[in-house]
Amino acid sequence: MRAWEANIRRVVPYVPGEQPRGGNLIKLNTNENPYPPAPGVAEALAQMSVEGLRKYPDPTAHDLVRSLAEYYGVGEDQVFVGVGSDDVIAMSFLTFFNSEKPILFPDISYSFYKVWADLFRIPYETPALDENFCIRGEDYLRENGGIIFPNPNAPTGVLLPLSEVEAIVRGNPDVIVIVDEAYIDFGGVSALKLLERYENLLVVQTFSKSRSMAGMRIGFAIGNPRLIRALNDVKYSYNSYTMNLPSIRAGVAAVKDEAYFKKTTAKIIATRERAKGKLRELGFSFPDSKANFIFAAHESVPGAQLFEDLKKARIYVRHFNGPRLDDYLRITVGSDEEMDALFAFLEEYL
């Protein structure tokens, strides 16, 4: 080992989900939206001055912040934007989780929480989900340095009712509670409603799922102005200019088209509900999902085997290793056509 290697930060490298190439495949493995971005996005990008790229973008991404503030009915000083919700949450870990006490998040949850905690050397504990893959609210009422959980949870899709979210936020007035609502638009009730009453609450959402723009990298947090100011202080100490010009323009256009947003999320919800019935018929069981994916186990075929056999048929879903997860596949809700192709394969296969 070279001497300079001694000072390299040791991390367990996170391996991003497979991004298979080539056509003629059904991609139900990364919870992408099957529908394109709102029509206004293409227009906004076509109208963007490419000449203007020679200049720095607005470091405050003010146009995007204002759009989100108007849409969600909050103050502009309550909105923070970043390069996907991963950027927003990583920045939140760095900003808010500086206690000696462990932060808390569910044992089965978004796998990046553990990665960020390790990266920033934040101690953590992971209370177990109950036997139905539900978060047990009482586990989050012990002493801690901060709390984060997705709602609906990933990869289970299970939604925690707003009253239980509120109990966790209310029970932890001395730490920041982050509710990661990447999938909230597919049938959940957002904790945004609680913001007026709890200044220790931060709600994080993304454009990658319900707004069909994973490729543009836009995420945001909404919270009380003090939290947003603290986040911005850290963000400006890290990288002043993170949102490039296309992101700002496309983001604004996407927020504007509420009708398209509602139509496409409604379609995905309808497809998901139909898929639940079909999967049940085929011998799958799953916790009830309010997200754009279903976390399903088959009564006779092990998860890893089904995953591999689907892949051979060019149908990509996600399989996680680990206790309680092995048996399951996380299946993104695609278009009706994609889901029908999946069901056709399964009917033949099973």
Place this chain on the structure above:
Amino acid sequence: MRAWEANIRRVVPYVPGEQPRGGNLIKLNTNENPYPPAPGVAEALAQMSVEGLRKYPDPTAHDLVRSLAEYYGVGEDQVFVGVGSDDVIAMSFLTFFNSEKPILFPDISYSFYKVWADLFRIPYETPALDENFCIRGEDYLRENGGIIFPNPNAPTGVLLPLSEVEAIVRGNPDVIVIVDEAYIDFGGVSALKLLERYENLLVVQTFSKSRSMAGMRIGFAIGNPRLIRALNDVKYSYNSYTMNLPSIRAGVAAVKDEAYFKKTTAKIIATRERAKGKLRELGFSFPDSKANFIFAAHESVPGAQLFEDLKKARIYVRHFNGPRLDDYLRITVGSDEEMDALFAFLEEYL
């Protein structure tokens, strides 16, 4: 103070440079390129599938990495890309500067180094530039936890000859030496030539200056594969998908057009040399600049006053407070027309 505020990371908020709005102004304050991006960039963006934005971008940004590897004649495993060189350098601080010993950078230098060190709680020392604003190589041969300096330096524009860069890299085999070459294309010799001989060297460059794309946020690092792997491990632990689809497409197109790149950088160099003569005639003195800006002090008018009076005339330059800096203005080299407007004002004013 609320209890939750105790665990918020304390930082001295960095204030980004002024981004004045409205037309009819001459913006020579943020070292932007006066020329638009290469013509291929507009074409690449027009051809980009907006529909494709629904999917995650390639987390490895492979097309962009390959373009850079080909252009600079290095392996693909020697290239790391990020959201501007600020992202690349911040990630490098997090990855490589984990010693108890202080890192070293010049006292007059890119102001973000101190901000990142504070943010990540990295100890640092700042050797003083000599009386001609030059880096003294011998100051960087003492025990340290890592080294970073811009070459040419900012905001002085002074270039350290390659032999002196090499002496610093050679004299510090046990730590990582980062050479921040944001302005190297305006007349310097890149330390890329040293990479074959020194595995502790990391060279960072950006698309924001010489490639006219500050608005797109693209930076990169080139170094030996072990360093790049370590950077990627940390990067994937922070945010897997940072480069959005437009960045990747525009970046590839910009690298392709070498003729345009050479033509526009040559124009800026010619304008800079002409500006040096003119500024001297007007009573300014300055260290010789090899960057796209000139750090100039007038013989009779204090820097702060000149800055304010220029601003009233809608000509924006940069003024830094601090010992040895107060007297100076950092004037970006704009187009010939912009510089002529500046000179016309100064002739009248002085």
